[in-house]
Amino acid sequence: MAKIEWGILIVNYLFLGGLSAGIFFVSALATYLQQRDEAAYARIARYGAMMAPWPVAIGSLLLIFDLGSWCRFYKLFVHFRWQSPMSIGSWLLVFFTLVALVNFWAWLPEERRGAFIAYLKLPPHFNYDLSSWCRLLAAAGFPLSIGVAIYTGVLLGAVQARPFWNTNLVAQLFLFSALSTGCAVLILALSYHRQRLDPNQLRFLYTLDICLITLEFFIVVPYLIHGELSVQAVKDSLELILGGPYTVAFWLLFMGIGLLAPLALEVWEVAPAMASGTPLHHNRGLAAFIGVLVIFGGYVLRYVFVYAGQLSYFR
Amino acid sequence: MPDKRYALVIDSRKCLDCKACVVACRAENHVPLGYSRNWINEEHRGTWPKLLAAFEPEQCHHCTNPSCVRVCPTGASFQRDDGIVLINEADCIGCRYCVVACPYNARFFREDKGVVEKCTFCVQRVDRGEMPACVETCPSKARVFGDITDPDGKLQQLLATREYRLKKPETGNGPQIYYLI
Numbered sequence: 001m002a003k004i005e006w007g008i009l010i011v012n013y014l015f016l017g018g019l020s021a022g023i024f025f026v027s028a029l030a031t032y033l034q035q036r037d038e039a040a041y042a043r044i045a046r047y048g049a050m051m052a053p054w055p056v057a058i059g060s061l062l063l064i065f066d067l068g069s070w071c072r073f074y075k076l077f078v079h080f081r082w083q084s085p086m087s088i089g090s091w092l093l094v095f096f097t098l099v100a101l102v103n104f105w106a107w108l109p110e111e112r113r114g115a116f117i118a119y120l121k122l123p124p125h126f127n128y129d130l131s132s133w134c135r136l137l138a139a140a141g142f143p144l145s146i147g148v149a150i151y152t153g154v155l156l157g158a159v160q161a162r163p164f165w166n167t168n169l170v171a172q173l174f175l176f177s178a179l180s181t182g183c184a185v186l187i188l189a190l191s192y193h194r195q196r197l198d199p200n201q202l203r204f205l206y207t208l209d210i211c212l213i214t215l216e217f218f219i220v221v222p223y224l225i226h227g228e229l230s231v232q233a234v235k236d237s238l239e240l241i242l243g244g245p246y247t248v249a250f251w252l253l254f255m256g257i258g259l260l261a262p263l264a265l266e267v268w269e270v271a272p273a274m275a276s277g278t279p280l281h282h283n284r285g286l287a288a289f290i291g292v293l294v295i296f297g298g299y300v301l302r303y304v305f306v307y308a309g310q311l312s313y314f315r
Numbered sequence: 316m317p318d319k320r321y322a323l324v325i326d327s328r329k330c331l332d333c334k335a336c337v338v339a340c341r342a343e344n345h346v347p348l349g350y351s352r353n354w355i356n357e358e359h360r361g362t363w364p365k366l367l368a369a370f371e372p373e374q375c376h377h378c379t380n381p382s383c384v385r386v387c388p389t390g391a392s393f394q395r396d397d398g399i400v401l402i403n404e405a406d407c408i409g410c411r412y413c414v415v416a417c418p419y420n421a422r423f424f425r426e427d428k429g430v431v432e433k434c435t436f437c438v439q440r441v442d443r444g445e446m447p448a449c450v451e452t453c454p455s456k457a458r459v460f461g462d463i464t465d466p467d468g469k470l471q472q473l474l475a476t477r478e479y480r481l482k483k484p485e486t487g488n489g490p491q492i493y494y495l496i
Binding site: 084 | 382387389407409410411417426485486488
């Protein structure tokens with residue numbers, strides 16, 4: 001009988017890794033989008049750049065502490081095993097975190113940079129101005145952020161012994177969920193801004209998130225249909241979320257509260273603006289609520305997949 | 316070495332569930348209580364007086380295409396040319412990816428050492444030309460260990476004359492424990 005080897009630390013790590021990747025991706029996208037020769041979503045790009053490196057850094061620390069011999073973690077970087085998703089993922093994490101950190105520095109306002117250098121008592125010539133690198137860093141980070149987000153799903157999907165995981169749909173699901181949670185963090189960040197909500201930027205995030213959640217939904221549906229039409233072991237493994245111990249978590253907490261509810265709220269916000277040009281509701285509370293729901297859904301998704309997957313097995 | 320391929324044939328009908336193999340493994344490989352590198356699956360069917368109790372020993376299947384070796388990020392899990400799958404403890408970081416990836420749950424994580432362990436086919440004995448401890452100790456001779464590529468060997472003889480089955484071949488791992496039926 002299978003038992004749980006990967007616990008809540010791994011759930012947190014997969015969530016945080018995906019979150020950073022999502023934040024970076026949306027921020028990089030915003031860096032490139034222009035309107036009348038001006039950055040159309042400058043605030044999204046800046047907030048994203050400020051936040052992107054930290055969740056993945058915390059997640060990587062959790063990953064290291066979850067190791068049985070954490071002091072030997074450097075062995076991950078002594079060997080490269082192209083057939084092991086964990087080996088490829090470790091390298092992706094390093095490069096992604098480095099790019100996200102340099103990007104953070106590039107977006108840091110000059111006075112903050114100066115204060116940071118002074119705080120660390122570093123010589124002033126460390127105060128490099130990298131702001132001209134922003135677009136280059138965004139371009140470099142696109143494939144890395146997508147790679148990190150996909151790899152968190154491939155890590156599970158590559159295990160052919162666990163029928164709940166062993167499908168390419170898990171990687172896609174984790175990718176779009178990661179991008180959606182990144183979007184949600186930025187919605188949350190915009191909603192906390194003291195000034196009036198910027199309707200254009202919020203509408204951009206809502207629209208992007210509607211696309212991402214819809215993609216996610218149409219991956220979950222074929223995941224369930226194909227699973228039911230697959231071999232007995234896969235059908236049996238789906239019982240874990242169709243009447244088994246993870247049913248409530250999957251259907252109510254993930255599908256209901258974490259996926260369809262925020263989708264409905266976002267459509268309710270954006271649809272009138274799209275159809276008749278009426279402005280958004282400009283409701284900070286609602287924006288924050290939507291952000292929290294999406295983030296919660298992303299976390300529950302990883303929780304259900306990490307746990308249920310380990311309990312699935314071939315008979 | 317490269318022209319050898321070790322495998323195990325188990326005649327489950329001969330197994331009495333005495334667990335001498337489990338004890339012998341524990342003694343030979345210093346496996347602490349609470350962990351086991353091998354075990355015996357029990358199956359009970361029917362109701363009295365038509366009863367069946369079947370026993371089936373299990374351990375690492377030393378697969379030809381082991382998923383544990385494939386997923387290992389540091390190469391700590393590796394396969395020798397003679398088919399034996401081993402773990403180099405010095406390289407094992409305790410990520411437990413291999414434990415999750417094994418279809419047979421043959422691997423376990425040693426909390427005290429922070430590394431993963433499993434059956435080694437008693438490689439220390441095999442390299443001296445001896446049998447694994449479980450095979451040597453089995454009182455009913457349910458276990459037969461040897462080189463499966465040897466056309467005149469005991470394994471080929473058994474597999475040619477008896478029906479056998481493999482466990483979970485659909486995972487693509489190519490298990491190398493043959494259960495005679």
